[in-house]
Amino acid sequence: MRLRALLDTDALGLKLLGGEDELDRTVRGVMTTDLRDPSRYLSGGELVLTGLAWRRDAADSEPFVRILAQAGVAAVAAGTAELGHVPDDLVVACARHQLPLFEVHESVAFATVTEHVVRQVSGERAGDLAAVVDRHRRMMTSGPAGGGPEVVLDLLGSDLDLRAWVLSPTGRPIAGPKAAGPSAGEPTLPAEVRARLAAEHLATARTGRRGPHRVTVGQTTYSLFPVRPGRRAPQGPPVGQSARDVRDVRDVRDVRDARDAPDARETVLSEWLLAVEADAADWTGERLDLLHGVTQLIAVEQERRDAARTVRRRLAQEVLELVQTGAAPTEIGARLRVAAPVLLPGLGTAPHWQVVVARVDRAGEADGGPVAQALLEEILAGPASAGPEQSDRIAVAHTGDEAVALVPLPAVAGEREGSGAGILADALLESVREPLTAGLEDDGRVTLGVSAAVHSAEGLRGALEEARHARRVAAARPGRVCAAGHQELASHVLLLPFVPDDVRRAFTARLLDPLRDYDRRHRAELIPTLEAFLDCDGSWTRCASRLHLHVNTLRYRVGRIEQLTGRDLSRLEDKLDFFLALRMS
DSSP: OBTHHHHTOGGGOEEEEEOGGGTTOBOOEEEEOOOSOOGGGOOSSEEEEEOSTTOSSGGGHHHHHHHHHHHTOSEEEEESTTTSSOOHHHHHHHHHTTOOEEEEOTTSOHHHHHHHHHHHHHHHHHHHHHHHHHHHHHHHHTOGGGOOHHHHHHHHHHHHOOOEEEEOTTOOEEEOOOOOGGGTTSOOSOHHHHHHHHHHHHHHHTTTOOSOEEEEETTEEEEEEEEOTTOOOOOOOOTTOBTTTTHHHHHHHHHHHHTTSOOHHHHTTTOEEEEESSOGGGOBHHHHHHHHHHHHHHHHHHHHHHHHTHHHHHHHHHHHHHHHTTOOHHHHHHHHHHHHHHHSTTOOSOOEEEEEEEEEEETTEEOOHHHHHHHHHHHHHOTTOOSSOGGGGOEEEEETTEEEEEEEEOOOTTOOTTOSOSOOHHHHHHTTHHHHHHHSOTTEEEEEEEOOOBOSGGGHHHHHHHHHHHHHHHHTSSSSEEEEEGGGGGSGGGTGGGSOHHHHHHHHHHHHHHHHHHHHHHOOOHHHHHHHHHHTTTOHHHHHHHHTOOHHHHHHHHHHHHHHHOOOTTSHHHHHHHHHHHHHO
8 A cells, every 4th residue: 555545544643744755655564663673573665653662862763763764664653642742853853764754643543553554455465466366367277377376375475474275185285385495395284284174174065065164273273265176266245344244145145056056075075175374254355255266276277187187097997998898918918008108107117006996985875986086096196295296197997886096006126916015005094084084974985995016917807806805895894984905805804894793793792791791890801811812822921921920820811711611722713713703893
């Protein structure tokens, strides 16, 4: 804003004492001080409010004004509450340094002046930035010439002092403010905070409520704006009103707009979000509209990246169809050789491949292959990957209710097929479990299966079946987000999930209930003793050492276990029954 605009506002009651020729100066902020030397807190362009408490005599005015002028402040506004008037020595000093001087009447609070300046400066900056965002959006619509969402996020930081990040549904950083120093260009939002914001966003967004949503993590409040490709930005409140003032109006508008909106359940697991480090509850309509415009720009980038995956998806779909229809390995191998340069450019050698199968269910029914496809691409991208996406090297197809990913792994010399290299099922979900669990309704589930690595077309069909079988093992487990890997298919663990519940209960009750009842009555710890004894392969010495017991005490407890259950722990089959009962319980 310009200095002369202050004189046009009667509510401020400012009186110009000098500097009429400098009233076209731009005010970029406001600062209140009574320090004799406030230079360390000045960056230039401020309107400095002072109550003159720094002035002991007339000689103090000259050095004070000289410091302000050297710092490049826009003007000085002096209050009269301390002295009853603005001293002439201050007027002379300001004239000497060509610094405009205003008198603030004692009936006007500095807070009133500060609030007015901040509101005007913020509104003008938002208007200027909105024009930049609109121009940038038009550039992005026709291609990536605008430079991506990072440019607008930097503008939000420089012009509105807002730090903001674009996050994926699982909290993976898509774009964010640049950090200084050796970490320049890296996301500055900690992984645990990103996961929490993503979880809160998914939990709220699946209800269909319109953003922004407010989340407090530690002492910091964030406002979360959904990014929805193909959707028009919602309108903010009228000029001069805050989001809280018009909440009832927007609730009515939400009902009207919901008729044209896709089901939130269909988009919540695939849409990005804009996380702003600020509380948007009292923002004006202009600022809310600006942020919604930013989400539209980001949506263009998301659509562009989705379109770039078309080739990879088509390659995966072709390979999957060949595998499922029993095509000759030579034909599948030829298709894989076409895919390898696209997914791993410059590799030079044929990679190993892993297969990952995913399914999304709600209310016991599959949510559809495309939903699982988008989600699996996100999961495989990795929680920490920023910049060039890891998902650019992953081909995901869908068939029926499943998504199937072909994940290339660079071949390692001497590595045998089916070895443990590559993706591990547990690690795959470790960082995304929290946000995905929050994004699913009470009856929703995500299950994944991971195959071993194979290095030829002949092994790909078996890898697909292996991954599908592992996913069924994961589906038999409790929990909303589960995964199983090929390692578990060679273990007794494979059999346990498929034992009927009534058989499980009868088997474990017959063997373990007598021990539990005895422990409850006598605090004898027979169950922990049994677990330790089996874990030590029946070694009396090692088990006694682990439990910090004398061997005779251990023998007494094992004897009691055998007496209560009628089993003999020296027999392999009885040991196996106890082992399975403990695992199924």
